[in-house]
Amino acid sequence: RKEVEQDPGPFNVPEGATVAFNCTYSNSASQSFFWYRQDCRKEPKLLMSVYSSGNEDGRFTAQLNRASQYISLLIRDSKLSDSATYLCVVNKGSSNTGKLIFGQGTTLQVKP
Amino acid sequence: DGGITQSPKYLFRKEGQNVTLSCEQNLNHDAMYWYRQDPGQGLRLIYYSQIVNDFQKGDIAEGYSVSREKKESFPLTVTSAQKNPTAFYLCASARGTLNYGYTFGSGTRLTVV
Numbered sequence: 001r002k003e004v005e006q007d008p009g010p011f012n013v014p015e016g017a018t019v020a021f022n023c024t025y026s027n028s029a030s031q032s033f034f035w036y037r038q039d040c041r042k043e044p045k046l047l048m049s050v051y052s053s054g055n056e057d058g059r060f061t062a063q064l065n066r067a068s069q070y071i072s073l074l075i076r077d078s079k080l081s082d083s084a085t086y087l088c089v090v091n092k093g094s095s096n097t098g099k100l101i102f103g104q105g106t107t108l109q110v111k112p
Numbered sequence: 113d114g115g116i117t118q119s120p121k122y123l124f125r126k127e128g129q130n131v132t133l134s135c136e137q138n139l140n141h142d143a144m145y146w147y148r149q150d151p152g153q154g155l156r157l158i159y160y161s162q163i164v165n166d167f168q169k170g171d172i173a174e175g176y177s178v179s180r181e182k183k184e185s186f187p188l189t190v191t192s193a194q195k196n197p198t199a200f201y202l203c204a205s206a207r208g209t210l211n212y213g214y215t216f217g218s219g220t221r222l223t224v225v
Contacts, residue, residue, distance in 0.1 A: 032210045043202055043216040044155070087154070091210045098162075099145065099170070100214060104154040 001026055006088050006103040014111050017078045021106045023071040023088030032091040033064055035073045037084045038105065044087055047073075078110045114139045118203050118217035124225050125190065125197060133188045133220045135203035144186035145204040145214065148172065155202065161186055162208075190222065198224050 006023045013019050025033075033050035048055065050062040050071055061074040071088055088103035116137040125131045135144065143162045147155040147170075157170030161180040175194025180186055186205075190197045200221050204214035 032213070034213045036213075041200075041221075043219050044214075045216070046213045049211075049213065089213070098210070099157060099160055100210060102147075102155040 002103075003027065003092070003101045004088055004090050004103040006106045008104055008106060010107040010109055012109045012111060013078055015078055015080060017110075018074065018076045019078055019108060020075075021073045021086055021088075021108075023073075023103055025069050025071065025088075025090045025101075027090070027093065028066075028069060029093060030090045032100070033071055034089040034100070035060075035062055035071075036087040036089055036102075038087055039084050044102075047086070075108075078108075080110050080112065083108055083110045116203060116205050116215055116217040118201075118220050120220060121218070123220055123222045125222060126225060128192045130189055130191050131222070133190070133201055133203075133222070135186045135188065135217055136184055137186075137205045137215075137217075138184060139205055139215060140183070141205035141215070142183070142208045143206045144180065145206070146170075146176075146178065146186070146188045147202045147204065149200045149202060158188065158201075197222055 003026050035047040036044040037047045038044040048057050050064045054063045059076045063072045085105040085107045087105045089100050092101050119134045145160040146158040149155050156172050158176050159178040161167035177189045202219045203217040206214050
């Protein structure tokens with residue numbers, strides 16, 4: 001089983017749609033969770049951290065379910081500029097130092 | 113502004129040649145990392161360092177070497193022992209804890225010719 005698993009997609013949605021991405025992780029002791037965005041041939045950039053209580057940043061909402069070891073990202077009112085690959089990221093192990101593990105990424109294509 | 117700088121942006125390597133990729137950060141971050149990304153693939157960890165003069169192998173360290181002589185710098189050497197080096201190489205840095213995630217450089221695209 002991969003340490004971080006995502007549905008690679010692609011997800012093709014019209015502008016204005018709501019789209020949700022899911023991610024599962026294998027280490028129940030993990031403490032840090034993130035969503036990164038990566039544009040084609042560019043470096044990943046931090047989109048948002050994910051907290052147990054859930055958190056929202058404008059049109060983006062992230063949720064964490066520790067019991068199910070499941071992370072989600074919801075994008076409302078999709079824009080053309082949201083087209084990118086979204087990476088689910090989790091720290092390895094129980095310590096909050098060390099390294100992050102990246103999922104394969106979910107590709108989103110927003111169409112006019 | 114603080115940031116992390118990778119150079120060169122594009123690099124071409126001949127068969128049997130060693131090449132070194134530069135990574136410099138002025139964020140005062142303790143930890144630095146090297147990842148490799150192949151087309152359509154996720155990021156795979158090559159090496160990482162949490163303090164000066166110390167580093168650990170990641171999942172795919174064979175054929176690579178690193179040094180961490182200064183806090184700001186973490187160069188990666190791709191040796192001739194790395195049989196399939198063509199990839200996108202990403203350097204990242206982080207504070208002492210991972211609460212804030214990584215900051216990435218803009219990457220080096222290495223091609224074997």
